[in-house]
Each structure stands twice: as C-alpha cells, then as structure tokens.
Amino acid sequence: MRRKFIRMRYTKWFNISRDGLSRNNPIVIAVLGICSALAVTNRVENAIAMGAAVTFVIIASSLITSSIRSFIPTRVRMITYMVIISSLVIVVQMFLQAYFPNIYSALGAYVGLIITNCIVMGRNEAFAVKNPMKFTFFDGFANGLGYTYILILIAAVREILAFGTILNYQVLPDAWEGWVVMAIAPGGFFVLGILIWIIRDLTNNYDEEVTA
C-alpha cells in the first residue's frame, strides 16, 4: 500500500494535480486571475458560479487547443486562444442568462471578463499547446478546482464578516453589526493578502522580493 503510494507520487498525474491545487495554485502562489477572484467574492453563491464557469472554460478551451495544437501557427496562437475562449465564454454567458438570471445579474460584466482571465490564457499557453488531450483535461480540471476552492474560501470569510451569513443562511447572531468594508473592494484585498500570508507560512513556500 505504502509502496504503491510512493510510486504514485512520481507519476505525471500526481504532479499535475499537485501543481494545480497547491504548489502552483493559480491564485495564491501564481497570483493570476485576481480580478474576478476579488470582484465577485462578496457572496459564496457568486463564488461557486464563477468558479464553475471558469473551470468549464479552462477545461473546454485547453481541450480544443490541445486537439488542434499541431495546426496552430506559432505566430498567431494568441489570437487563436482568444477566439476559442471568447466563443466558450459566450456559451457560458447565455447559459447563465437562461437558467440562473439572478446570479447572472449579480456577476454582471465579470462573466464576459473571463476572457481576459490570465489563468485560462496561461493554461492554454503553458500546458495545452504542448501536451496530449488526456493530460490537458486533467490539468484544466486541477487548475479550475484550485481556483474554485480559493474563491469559496475568500467568499466565505467575506460573507460571514459582511452579512453574518453563508449561502444566505444566517450563522452569526443578530447582534453582529456587519463590516461594510468586507463587502466592497478593500475587504477583498485584505482577505486575499492575509490568505496568501497564511498559506505561504504553512507551506514554507516564500516569495522572493523583486528589487527594481
């Protein structure tokens, strides 16, 4: 059993999932795709919807890129990703509009901004264009999951402190005043900064200071 686990640690599957979920987590370690991560996370339900949408776009776009990777000319690859990603985002947008109109209006323009989410572009450029489809699917899934759980974590902290609720279910007593600052932009910055601090200290994975 133990030997089997040790052998598993050296497979590509294990490395891909560890990269996406913890060692190279797109938000906390690589700090990509922050715009949507902070702008929509004042409610947990928005965070779940955003996470699911981004995961779908990452997986689908990198699968498409991976399947046509030998036909994409190197010079125009960026614009190719752009076209693939924006077509997928239009699909997501129409789906949300039709089935979850409340969430769609809460997310607003940020659904469209998934196109410029650096994680999606980054996975296409760094992984999908060089790897076969089975690994690409798994990599997209790991990164999407890594993005989603951080989003839910941030949103849970902000929603509790700002409204005293989780998923609109009251968890703090009525006497809780609610910190307005947590519902707006500065709260998001503070929570993410502190989350990065905690995770880097726990995993001993420190950032090097870049001097100008």
Next chain:
Amino acid sequence: MPQPLEILIGSMLDHNIALAYILGMCPLIAISTSVRNAKGMGLAVIFVVTLTGIINYPIYLLLKRWNVEHLNLLVFIITIAATVQFLEMFIDKFFPKLYNAFGLFLPLITVNCVVLGVSLFFVNREYSFVETAAFSFGSGVGWLLAIVLLAGIREKMVNKSDVPKGLVGKGITFIVLGILALAFIGFTGLASIQ
C-alpha cells in the same frame, strides 16, 4: 455638472477602475515594482483604452442593428487585439522614441482586463458616444493613478521596511492595495456615475 464631465471625474477617482472594480490586477501587481515602468504601462493603457472605447462604440451600434448583440464579446476582443497590433506597428514606425517609452508594454495590453472591462461597462450602462469617450479616458487615467501610487509605495518599501517573511512580495502588495482602495473611498460623492 454636465454628465460627461461627471463621468470623467467619477471614473478617475470615485469609481476607480482598478481600486473599486478590481480590474487589470495582473499587470498592476506584476509591473508595479518600479515607478518608471508603471508610468509606461499606465500611459499605454490610457492610449489603448481610449482608442478601443471609441472604436467599439459604433461597432456595438452596428451589432445592435443586426440583432447579434450576444456576439459582442467575440467582436470586442478581436477589435482590441487588432487595435493593439496596429498601434504597435504604427508607433514603432513613426514614433520610435515613444515606442521606447511604452511600446514594450503594448502586446501585454490585449489581455488587460481594463480594456475589455471598459467596453463591457459602457454596454451595460447604456452610455452615449461622448459619455463613452469620457468614461474610457477617465478609466485609463484612474488606472495610471493607481499603478503609479502603488509603484511609489512598493519602491520605498523594498529596502526600508520590515515585512513578515510570508507577506513579502505579492502578499504585502495586496494589503497596500487594500489601504489605497480605502483611501479612494474618501472621494465618494464627488461625482455620481451611472
């Protein structure tokens, strides 16, 4: 105050696109290590945002006329990529000095959320042409303001302050951004924007 002027001032300070709407974070974090680079990137963003805002407005009207508004994302992003590509070649050819100042940042701008965000916001808020132009330019200036302020603080912070080990780099940048955003809330009520 006339509406376009109000939008111009509001989008620079009160509803700053970086600090209130949290757009364009990737370059904001990555390039704010020196004031010089921050200025170059900020100028490039002003230029591109204003231009693409003005170009995307008539295109959106055209899409609306043909009843294919849902394709606006695809069309906007292609317009933006094409504009950036064209600008880069144009500036490189005719203004080499300007190219040295901010040309290097131009290719990065295609994936800057600010540019697409501005185009999507004017659609959502149903602005007129003049208002769109004011909003685009104001947002660009607001973003420049945010990145230069952040870069100034980070430059001073590098050697002189004692930051906890886990916060060094990205972490402390977010805390500083949070404080900056709080400071910008002080402008609330200066101009109403809708």
